[in-house]
Amino acid sequence: MSWEEFNAEKVRSAEAYALRHLDSVMLHFFEDCVNCGLCEINCPYTAAGEEYGPVEKAEPLRKIYRRHAQIVPKLFPWLFGAGAPKSKEELDKWVEKAYRCTNCGLCYTTCPFGIHSGEMIKVLRGYLAKSGRIPTLLKLMVDAEASNTLLENAGLRGIWEDAVSKLKEEGVEFNKKNAKYLYITSLAEVMMTPGSVFGAVKLFKKLNLDWTMPDKPLSMRAPIGSLAGDDEATAIVARRIYDYIREINPEYVVLSDGGYPYTFFRFDLPRIIGEKPTFKVVHVVELVEEALKQGKLKFKKAAGKVTWHSPCKMGRFGGLLEEPVRVLSEASSDFVKLKSHGSFGKCCGGGSSIACIVPPTQQMMEKVMGTSIPISGTEKAFLDKLYKDMLVAGKAKVDEIRESGASVVVTSCVGCMHTLSMTTQAYGVNVKLKMLSEFLSENLE
């Protein structure tokens, strides 16, 4: 269905999808919001417009829930603003809101009632996708990933095969059964931040690990469907990944991407699959910290001021807030924390697929894939505005980086890297951006 259409029936039938997500935690997010608006103060998108405050963005989902899950609003929907959008314009407004959220979780920690609006907005995205509104590029990736046809595109295949042949030269053994460590990367990581992958490989070799990795990408990133709220596609990809891991049978799964793939593997996979995992999930930083403690690894102290941008998924949602700081302090002579470092660390502004669908990325993908992505007028206007708003949302982080005086910003998320490359450039802040495993491998002794 095109972005120019409005199909009332589809919009109504999408409600079943949203209702599937109504468990007791979601019930709390839905019913216990007192509408105080405090969550706005830390949301990166409030800077682009107060109408993008978390409570405002989660409200459409509340409207749907009210209609089904509360008695009085069911009887008097008009009084409680309950129900589905009634026009194309209203639906377009809802999409605009849903794609002004990076699922960074700052609203979650800021809200006096622990309400995670980002989680509601994620469900709203799924509802909207079922109503015919999903960004075309995102849909393309979700479908290719779910049908396992990513490598059917010559451009993407070229990138992956090129990396595999280089890795072979490094002596990497692929798909080795019962290896102690299974390193999982993604097509996106190989394409956008190859230094992260080769850096991780260098670290594993230095640590003398018994390790392996897949010779085919298991996903575009982690299931990218989860960013679009596509439960079916997410479940298909999750199952495929899980079955592959079970086949290799490692003790540990290791990741160098600290974006949502990290939280997906570490925390979400058991819930999606419905099984307790037989393996542990670690990030490269955990391996490095352990090796430092045991004296198995040493770093040269990199010169220049270095700082750490904590990806929301690895820090706030992944628990690895201080580990990167400790490791980077060992690997640089002048490490400085960003002002908001910690549970309230500012978001880059481009997470949850935003940076991967904005026009510059789309143009890049068109070049890589050698095809043009068909986009209607409404979607184009949506994406152009999204890009402008993303730059506004990312400014607070860029300001912090500028203030820190750092010349190198290290992070560990493909999306953060990509966003920061756009935002630092837009605001004329000249810093080198490095992925954590890349930076560490360059400073190995």
Place this chain on the structure above:
Amino acid sequence: MDILDFAIYVAPPIVVAIFLLGVGYRLGRYLFFWKRRPSAPRRQRPLTKLAVGLVMAFVDPLIQTLKHRKGDFVGALVALHILGVIPLIFLLGQHVAMFSYWIPFYSVLRPLAIPSSITSSSLTVASGVIPASDMSWGFVNTLWGPLVVILNGDLLAILAILGVSYKIGDKIVRLVHRLGNARVGDWYALALLLAILVSGFMATHHLPSGEIGTYRTVLGVHITLAELLVATLPFTKFWHFVFGYWYGKLHEWYDLKFSRGSL
């Protein structure tokens, strides 16, 4: 039977019944919507850090409000909640007397009772009029001493009225800016709160006139509105005080800090 008799002698059991049914309904829904799913192994963190994290989960939003929303901190948090709702509802002299009548155990709070005005307790002492019953003795020599300059019903009521008015004004400004950030429940809660505060203040000051019938009506309206609040509490945003706040913060701590180790 006038409205005061109704509020005191008829309404209370009905109010309590509706309240309890509402509590059962709201809590029951959490059980009904609960879904069991396998969870990931939690990240191990020291107990002391987890304990500090728990306290901070409750404190952090206050710090954030103070840093970024000074108006809300003063109007909504200090005037409305800390100075307004809590001491006014639970410690105001008249309320302690009334609650002690319904729930005898409540009288343990009698020494903490806040006088209705800065002069009410001292006047009673200075005028040498002996209170008619033992019950009211507790409210004459207040424990708060000179603190009654601040801790008195009049001042607290005025501050709370300002706090509620600030929130109503804030909602209107938001609506004018088309933020749509106002739900029907917000208006119900704020209007009801304002009406309770104003009618309580009027009753204490025998406004609009000292005539007994008017006084009984104003006081009756005040108590009936308060009872309406209690009866509808489980179905409105007032529920946050009983459940949403505690559950929400504990859940967030459990999710981010206990399970994921985000400390």
